[in-house]
Amino acid sequence: xxxxxxxxxxxxxxxxxxxxxxxxxxxxxxxxxxxxxxxxxxxxxxxxxxxxxxxxxxxxxxxxxxxxxxxxxxxxxxxxxxxxxxxxxxxxxxxxxxxxxxxxxxxxxxxxxxxxxxxxxxxxxxxxxxxxxxxxxxxxxxxxxxxxxxxxxxxxxxxxxxxxxxxxxxxxxxxxxxxxxxxxxxxxxxxxxxxxxxxxxxxxxxxxxxxxxxxxxxxxxxxxxxxxxxxxxxxxxxxxxxxxxxxxxxxxxxxxxxxxxxxxxxxxxxxxxxxxxxxxxxxxxxxxxxxxxxxxxxxxxxxxxxxxxxxxxxxxxxxxxxxxxxxxxxxxxxxxxxxxxxxxxxxxxxxxxxxxxxxxxxxxxxxxxxxxxxxxxxxxxxxxxxxxxxxxxxxxxxxxxxxxxxxxxxxxxxxxxxxxxxxxxxxxxxxxxxxxxxxxxxxxxxxxxxxxxxxxxxxxxxxxxxxxxxxxxxxxxxxxxxxxxxxxxxxxxxxxxxxxxxxxxxxxxxxxxxxxxxxxxxxxxxxxxxxxxxxxxxxxxxxxxxxxxxxxxxxxxxxxxxxxxxxxxxxxxxxxxxxxxxxxxxxxxxxxxxxxxxxxxxxxxxxxxxxxxxxxxxxxxxxxxxxxxxxxxxxxxxxxxxxxxxxxxxxxxxxxxxxxxxxxxxxxxxxxxxxxxxxxxxxxxxxxxxxxxxxxxxxxxxxxxxxxxxxxxxxxxxxxxxxxxxxxxxxxxxxxx
Numbered sequence: 001x002x003x004x005x006x007x008x009x010x011x012x013x014x015x016x017x018x019x020x021x022x023x024x025x026x027x028x029x030x031x032x033x034x035x036x037x038x039x040x041x042x043x044x045x046x047x048x049x050x051x052x053x054x055x056x057x058x059x060x061x062x063x064x065x066x067x068x069x070x071x072x073x074x075x076x077x078x079x080x081x082x083x084x085x086x087x088x089x090x091x092x093x094x095x096x097x098x099x100x101x102x103x104x105x106x107x108x109x110x111x112x113x114x115x116x117x118x119x120x121x122x123x124x125x126x127x128x129x130x131x132x133x134x135x136x137x138x139x140x141x142x143x144x145x146x147x148x149x150x151x152x153x154x155x156x157x158x159x160x161x162x163x164x165x166x167x168x169x170x171x172x173x174x175x176x177x178x179x180x181x182x183x184x185x186x187x188x189x190x191x192x193x194x195x196x197x198x199x200x201x202x203x204x205x206x207x208x209x210x211x212x213x214x215x216x217x218x219x220x221x222x223x224x225x226x227x228x229x230x231x232x233x234x235x236x237x238x239x240x241x242x243x244x245x246x247x248x249x250x251x252x253x254x255x256x257x258x259x260x261x262x263x264x265x266x267x268x269x270x271x272x273x274x275x276x277x278x279x280x281x282x283x284x285x286x287x288x289x290x291x292x293x294x295x296x297x298x299x300x301x302x303x304x305x306x307x308x309x310x311x312x313x314x315x316x317x318x319x320x321x322x323x324x325x326x327x328x329x330x331x332x333x334x335x336x337x338x339x340x341x342x343x344x345x346x347x348x349x350x351x352x353x354x355x356x357x358x359x360x361x362x363x364x365x366x367x368x369x370x371x372x373x374x375x376x377x378x379x380x381x382x383x384x385x386x387x388x389x390x391x392x393x394x395x396x397x398x399x400x401x402x403x404x405x406x407x408x409x410x411x412x413x414x415x416x417x418x419x420x421x422x423x424x425x426x427x428x429x430x431x432x433x434x435x436x437x438x439x440x441x442x443x444x445x446x447x448x449x450x451x452x453x454x455x456x457x458x459x460x461x462x463x464x465x466x467x468x469x470x471x472x473x474x475x476x477x478x479x480x481x482x483x484x485x486x487x488x489x490x491x492x493x494x495x496x497x498x499x500x501x502x503x504x505x506x507x508x509x510x511x512x513x514x515x516x517x518x519x520x521x522x523x524x525x526x527x528x529x530x531x532x533x534x535x536x537x538x539x540x541x542x543x544x545x546x547x548x549x550x551x552x553x554x555x556x557x558x559x560x561x562x563x564x565x566x567x568x569x570x571x572x573x574x575x576x577x578x579x580x581x582x583x584x585x586x587x588x589x590x591x592x593x594x595x596x597x598x599x600x601x602x603x604x605x606x607x608x609x610x611x612x613x614x615x616x617x618x619x620x621x622x623x624x625x626x627x628x629x630x631x632x633x634x635x636x637x638x639x640x641x642x643x644x645x646x647x648x649x650x651x652x653x654x655x656x657x658x659x660x661x662x663x664x665x666x667x668x669x670x671x672x673x674x675x676x677x678x679x680x681x682x683x684x685x686x687x688x689x690x691x692x693x694x695x696x697x698x699x700x701x702x703x704x705x706x707x708x709x710x711x712x713x714x715x716x717x718x719x720x721x722x723x724x725x726x727x728x729x730x731x732x733x734x735x736x737x
Contacts, residue, residue, distance in 0.1 A: 015049035034175025039102035051451030066424030088317015096494035118417035148187040181226035184218040186411035189391040233394025241386035304343040315355035326573035334610035346399035461492035543572035559590040660691035
């Protein structure tokens with residue numbers, strides 16, 4: 001082997017193995033720090049690996065792809081989705097995605113290339129590594145365990161420090177408990193794989209320790225889909241081995257595992273209402289698996305199915321679920337995620353993205369993998385078959401209630417390549433190797449230079465535009481903010497939507513800020529209008545964009561254009577509560593209070609349980625001065641009243657509209673919730689004073705002074721009382737003590 005081939009192999013292996021550490025990347029300087037950096041690095045590593053691999057294919061046929069049904073299925077999947085995206089609702093997003101997801105066809109191609117690289121390069125031949133004889137697959141999977149251990153350390157640190165990005169559910173460096181769960185799920189399989197490999201029996205205690213840690217962390221994510229998936233996968237794999245294993249000892253071992261699993265599930269089911277379960281948030285969530293818990297999912301799936309019925313063959317294209325969600329929106333979803341961009345079911349997601357052809361192409365990946373695992377002439381031992389069946393079933397099961405992400409794509413590609421490399425047969429290549437060294441050097445140099453240029457052109461603008469956007473959002477100076485937005489929009493048209501959305505959202509703050517000069521507001525209005533109108537012409541059927549545009553124009557005081565934009569949004573999504581309420585607010589700010597009442601009333605009729613509709617209707621009643629309606633009766637359930645009563649903005653509105661009895665009811669409710677809060681008591685005093693109940697206010701202050709107080713509290717209360725007695729503002733100078 002010449003040194004050039006060694007160097008190329010070094011680049012190739014370094015990039016492939018580095019992909020396993022991508023889950024550790026967090027990029028706070030980028031938009032969506034847990035998403036963007038990981039995806040950019042994955043793409044760059046795959047692109048560089050492909051370049052090195054193509055060079056190696058020129059000089060040695062052993063690196064060339066080996067045919068298999070899995071490879072054929074993947075290529076078919078890519079072809080179907082290319083056509084589906086091309087003729088979908090909005091092709092640019094289907095191909096390039098956005099910052100929040102960083103998926104689209106470009107990710108699908110990179111995942112397919114990653115699969116192809118692993119399946120072509122890694123093998124099962126034993127090679128000496130230091131003092132061990134292991135295959136490249138063994139080495140690769142051990143590196144995965146090392147990376148997973150590092151992620152586990154970050155998650156355990158979060159657990160100890162209570163610093164998870166999602167409060168009590170662990171997310172590690174993945175930033176999302178669901179992503180963390182599927183990552184642990186695949187690495188649980190890898191650890192289990194090595195436990196049952198006799199050649200690694202010396203290290204079984206270490207694998208068992210990792211397995212236990214990964215299972216613990218998966219449970220700590222409280223991701224029910226992954227927990228159920230793991231349970232079903234263990235059940236399927238154990239049952240298979242119980243029926244198919246030749247060894248009585250193996251049968252006995254997996255029978256015990258089955259019995260333990262069934263017993264554990266039964267105990268949790270029987271005692272799920274017990275204090276022990278209900279007092280633990282993790283166990284409470286993990287055992288809360290019923291129709292009520294999945295009700296939102298079912299409502300969402302019904303919306304998705306209407307989209308499938310509308311375009312059954314090739315679907316809407318990748319990343320276009322938002323069109324389905326808006327068009328067939330169910331008002332019963334008003335209290336959950338406002339803008340779903342996934343069906344939260346992988347199979348429905350592919351039905352939406354690629355229609356029936358897309359789903360069948362996707363399922364063919366599983367079908368071919370299972371065929372290779374379970375066929376009579378399988379290349380795997382019986383125990384390996386059981387383990388592989390378990391992880392495939394576990395992944396399929398959890399996909400029923402979640403959507404894929406970069407980490408699950410990576411490890412699904414690893415799983416498919418793992419099987420493909422065992423079953424794929426080396427075929428005679430019709431293209432001869434290049435024997436001329438000068439030709440090889442020229443070809444290698446050309447490929448590597450092209451790959452570097454391509455990697456830069458595909459990825460650098462994403463990073464630069466993301467950094468510009470972060471700077472635009474962090475600047476307080478309007479001129480500098482506009483400059484950064486202009487720079488971000490000039491970088492890459494594929495990232496335009498989120499930049500335009502943020503530009504429109506920022507407008508509200510700028511036009512409501514009295515410190516921003518009129519001249520700067522005028523320049524911003526001209527620029528924002530130009531950008532928004534141009535993008536709305538490019539993407540006219542996105543209800544969310546028209547809603548944001550309406551809010552932007554309303555903040556500018558251009559009520560005619562705000563009314564036009566929100567009307568378009570309503571046409572695109574007739575039953576969307578947010579849009580109906582925005583129509584009401586547009587009318588109100590244009591001087592038509594009846595418009596706010598009518599639209600909030602209609603929204604409440606669509607979904608009487610809508611939190612936003614209840615609050616907006618209550619506000620409209622207060623502003624209108626209608627004393628015939630009891631405000632508290634509007635709010636159901638109790639938590640919505642609590643939210644209203646606890647809001648200082650709502651209390652200010654109630655006082656401003658002179659609904660003093662309601663204001664007293666609100667502060668009394670706060671005191672029921674937190675009777676020892678001195679702020680709540682002083683708020684009540686202020687409300688009583690404004691309501692003209694000075695004597696009751698003084699009585700309340702005297703009662704407070706009789707309590708056991710801190711020196712500062714006593715001084716503040718005395719200040720309130722002195723102000724009352726002297727006739728000045730009750731809070732005057734009381735917080736400067």
